[in-house]
Amino acid sequence: xxxxxxxxxxxxxxxxxxxxxxxxxxxxxxxxxxxxxxxxxxxxxxxxxxxxxxxxxxxxxxxxxxxxxxxxxxxxxxxxxxxxxxxxxxxxxxxxxxxxxxxxxxxxxxxxxxxxxxxxxxxxxxxxxxxxxxxxxxxxxxxxxxxxxxxxxxxxxxxxxxxxxxxxxxxxxxxxxxxxxxxxxxxxxxxxxxxxxxxxxxxxxxxxxxxxxxxxxxxxxxxxxxxxxxxxxxxxxxxxxxxxxxxxxxxxxxxxxxxxxxxxxxxxxxxxxxxxxxxxxxxxxxxxxxxxxxxxxxxxxxxxxxxxxxxxxx
Numbered sequence: 001x002x003x004x005x006x007x008x009x010x011x012x013x014x015x016x017x018x019x020x021x022x023x024x025x026x027x028x029x030x031x032x033x034x035x036x037x038x039x040x041x042x043x044x045x046x047x048x049x050x051x052x053x054x055x056x057x058x059x060x061x062x063x064x065x066x067x068x069x070x071x072x073x074x075x076x077x078x079x080x081x082x083x084x085x086x087x088x089x090x091x092x093x094x095x096x097x098x099x100x101x102x103x104x105x106x107x108x109x110x111x112x113x114x115x116x117x118x119x120x121x122x123x124x125x126x127x128x129x130x131x132x133x134x135x136x137x138x139x140x141x142x143x144x145x146x147x148x149x150x151x152x153x154x155x156x157x158x159x160x161x162x163x164x165x166x167x168x169x170x171x172x173x174x175x176x177x178x179x180x181x182x183x184x185x186x187x188x189x190x191x192x193x194x195x196x197x198x199x200x201x202x203x204x205x206x207x208x209x210x211x212x213x214x215x216x217x218x219x220x221x222x223x224x225x226x227x228x229x230x231x232x233x234x235x236x237x238x239x240x241x242x243x244x245x246x247x248x249x250x251x252x253x254x255x256x257x258x259x260x261x262x263x264x265x266x267x268x269x270x271x272x273x274x275x276x277x278x279x280x281x282x283x284x285x286x287x288x289x290x291x292x293x294x295x296x297x298x299x300x301x302x303x304x305x306x307x308x309x310x311x312x313x314x
Contacts, residue, residue, distance in 0.1 A: 012086035018174035067093040104139040113199035116144035123202040126227035134173040136180040161229040207232040214261035218279030237312040247285035266305035
């Protein structure tokens with residue numbers, strides 16, 4: 001079967017590799033977002049998918065808008081059996097969706113209709129979910145609104161970070177995607193309409209999501225910290241310094257009478273314990289501006305935190 005593959009970030013790389021390695025699948029073109037300039041030197045950076053596609057010697061196509069007439073013509077000339085989309089980042093028009101014989105198939109990292117949108121993995125952890133997964137679906141013009149083909153459930157571990165869950169979902173989703181395409185061609189793939197009233201949304205996130213609100217519970221803050229690790233990272237401020245928190249746990253220490261955000265312990269035996277609105281949070285890995293990420297013992301060896309001092313609350 002001939003396919004056009006559309007994807008951009010690291011999440012889409014394992015699926016590209018799995019499709020490339022399958023003898024029944026021929027990737028005619030890989031479509032990804034245009035190169036971007038970033039950093040102080042404004043260097044040009046390729047997407048993760050473009051890097052992998054070039055390494056595999058695949059034909060790479062890029063466009064700011066894949067729904068433009070000239071780009072649609074190029075896709076029609078390929079005559080693909082499928083267009084396969086994994087974290088691509090652009091909506092597909094009705095005209096484009098009609099190009100492939102078997103349709104446009106999307107792999108989405110949630111159990112739809114839960115967490116439609118661009119950040120389902122982050123949101124699942126931040127919301128304290130114990131279960132998430134992957135969904136393959138027939139695409140339509142809405143964001144993640146098409147009929148479900150297959151779903152694959154994945155457990156979320158108590159201390160799992162978004163980075164760890166991202167990698168697990170990407171690897172398992174790649175196998176699900178290959179199975180989906182083969183079953184569609186064989187005529188044995190289901191088609192299950194989504195229950196739209198049950199839909200929830202995971203909108204695009206930015207760095208501000210990582211700001212810790214000490215007026216939340218210890219459990220909610222712990223979920224935020226692991227739900228933004230490695231990006232955008234959780235942070236708080238103390239005496240004008242922005243401190244990043246990379247790892248935490250909910251302490252069994254009893255609630256104090258201190259205000260949320262107050263450091264109630266800061267020593268080698270107890271670690272760093274902070275009062276929240278409900279419960280006490282233990283900070284286990286921290287980073288000062290310009291410094292390295294340090295486990296709490298190493299951090300306390302080089303930096304003194306005064307008990308009863310208070311992290312800023314905005």
